[in-house]
Amino acid sequence: MLRNLLIATTVALAxxxxxxxxxxxxxxxxxxxxxxxxxxxxxxxxxFELQEATLESDFALTPIIEGEFANxxxxxxxxxxxxxxxxxxxxxxxxxxxxxxxxxxxKVKELIMSHRRCEAEWLKLLQQSRREIMMKGQTARQExxxxxxxxxxxxxxxxxxxxxxxxxxxxxxxxxxxxxxxRAGLKDCWDxxxxxxxxxxxxxxxxxxxxxxxKIANGDGKLDDRKDDDKRKDDDKRKDDDKRKDDDxxxDTRD
Numbered sequence: 001m002l003r004n005l006l007i008a009t010t011v012a013l014a015x016x017x018x019x020x021x022x023x024x025x026x027x028x029x030x031x032x033x034x035x036x037x038x039x040x041x042x043x044x045x046x047x048f049e050l051q052e053a054t055l056e057s058d059f060a061l062t063p064i065i066e067g068e069f070a071n072x073x074x075x076x077x078x079x080x081x082x083x084x085x086x087x088x089x090x091x092x093x094x095x096x097x098x099x100x101x102x103x104x105x106x107k108v109k110e111l112i113m114s115h116r117r118c119e120a121e122w123l124k125l126l127q128q129s130r131r132e133i134m135m136k137g138q139t140a141r142q143e144x145x146x147x148x149x150x151x152x153x154x155x156x157x158x159x160x161x162x163x164x165x166x167x168x169x170x171x172x173x174x175x176x177x178x179x180x181x182x183r184a185g186l187k188d189c190w191d192x193x194x195x196x197x198x199x200x201x202x203x204x205x206x207x208x209x210x211x212x213x214x215k216i217a218n219g220d221g222k223l224d225d226r227k228d229d230d231k232r233k234d235d236d237k238r239k240d241d242d243k244r245k246d247d248d249x250x251x252d253t254r255d
Contacts, residue, residue: 038092038112040193043119043186045126045179047083050134052166053141055148055159059134059169064127094212098205111196118189122182129178137169 051060064084095108141162148158194213201209 038095038108040089040091040112040115040190041119042086042089043123044084044086045182045186046174046176047085048126048130049083050130050170050173052170053137053162055145055155055162058141059137061127061130061134064123064130089216094209097212098201098208100205104200107200108197111193111200114196115189115193118192119186122185122189125185126178126182129176130173133169133172133176136172137165140165 048064049062051057051062053059091112095105098104100108144153144158144161144165147153148155153161198206198209
């Protein structure tokens, strides 16, 4: 029942357009039309970190949503990916090759925002379930600390119990059944996103896009071309500098 309801929510979210009220957690970060911001994160639901409890502090969950989409956009090919991200797919690579019209580019932006809203709903569900597990850990830690403060156990014993508690909470998070629900939901988001992209392409564009998808499925497609974007910008800047020098008559023409 929950699964059907959430899938229905996924579909509804994917059909939203950017003129609708956007979730503040699925931020837009499109700086221009060079496609550098057209990034899609492949999330790992069991990869989100937990701040473990100590004698001095409680458990804490790392944020899953707030501000994270913008941060993911800033990842570059050489950056170490956080554990909650399998890989970043800079879909701009294939979009550039498709030579989209301005109208198609704007539609892609809308679809990416819809995709991120779709992801955000599933990640909120994941965080809620993780928080419930964490709160059980908080309660157990408070019981340990109460015994320690009452002198029933030593500091060393309390530390050992909290260490064991950390291991149990980590295991509970790793085996959280909601992880699989969210993983399936995120796949639904991706499938709907890809179908929506296909719907706006002409026949020639669609053929190229299908080839790219096959490479992605086989694991041998180039997923992130922002390094190439940086090199292209450097090359363009050098050409502009050379042109200005030619215009000013200041360029050194010696071999």
